[in-house]
Amino acid sequence: MQVVIHAGAAFHVRDEGPRDGRVVMFANSLGTDLRVWDALVPLLPAGLRLVRFDKRGHGLSDATPAPYDMDTLIGDAEAICTALDLHDITFVGLSIGGMIGQGLAARRPDLLRALVLMDTAAKMGSADMWRDRITAIRAQGIAALAAPILERWFTAPFRAADPDFRLWANMLRRTPVEGYVGCCAAIAGADLSATTRTLSLPVLALCGAEDGSSPPDLVRATAALCGAAFHLIAGAGHLPCVEAPAATARLICDFLERTTP
Numbered sequence: 001m002q003v004v005i006h007a008g009a010a011f012h013v014r015d016e017g018p019r020d021g022r023v024v025m026f027a028n029s030l031g032t033d034l035r036v037w038d039a040l041v042p043l044l045p046a047g048l049r050l051v052r053f054d055k056r057g058h059g060l061s062d063a064t065p066a067p068y069d070m071d072t073l074i075g076d077a078e079a080i081c082t083a084l085d086l087h088d089i090t091f092v093g094l095s096i097g098g099m100i101g102q103g104l105a106a107r108r109p110d111l112l113r114a115l116v117l118m119d120t121a122a123k124m125g126s127a128d129m130w131r132d133r134i135t136a137i138r139a140q141g142i143a144a145l146a147a148p149i150l151e152r153w154f155t156a157p158f159r160a161a162d163p164d165f166r167l168w169a170n171m172l173r174r175t176p177v178e179g180y181v182g183c184c185a186a187i188a189g190a191d192l193s194a195t196t197r198t199l200s201l202p203v204l205a206l207c208g209a210e211d212g213s214s215p216p217d218l219v220r221a222t223a224a225l226c227g228a229a230f231h232l233i234a235g236a237g238h239l240p241c242v243e244a245p246a247a248t249a250r251l252i253c254d255f256l257e258r259t260t261p
């Protein structure tokens, strides 16, 4: 466990693997923390430096008062790169983590070698939809609204039969409200289309075939914007790294190989 302090906030970071290994950095989604990558990480090749972090308001990182904006979340990721002296990064971003990745790639092209966009888009949902969600969460709490969110996160068989489902539901319900609505506000205000279409680094876009939050057509459209290869992952919803880690890892391993100089 490692801590990075940036602009008065403490960020929980996990930095594993050899310091001189190729850097792969992961950014998690709304309502999840860095454990969302637990099943995927052991399936990646040995010798990588694997950096994960809890974004603002999630996991063990500080939940500063909402609202947040996307520039702030991108700045947090950039500060972690600086603190750990990371370069030549392959950034893997899930959902809002993928928005952070798109923003970081545009802001600091010198830092990133390649980008994996997982179940994400340049713009996700409408500002009204996110504002309604913020109002509902503030009024009723996350637990009261968790069921439809979990239906979009996971396929029906996983929700019905996988014992891990209960733990992921707990993770969502225990997300600090400030962190959750803070990130909803950041998504509401973000449209990265103008900068994502200018990206020139290699990009891989992946999407769970049954993603109800960022449906395949939305992810495919962002992939087209930045010339990314697009792959559907069968048997997965919004979190393919949880539901289909082997298939997800295979696609990422192949991309890592193809982006090795």
Ligand SMILES: O=C(O)CC1=CCC(=O)O1
Pocket: 028, 029, 030, 031, 094, 095, 096, 097, 124, 149, 152, 187, 213, 238
């Ligand atoms: O909660 C959801 O609907 C899923 C989601 C949207 C943005 C994100 O990071 O997760």
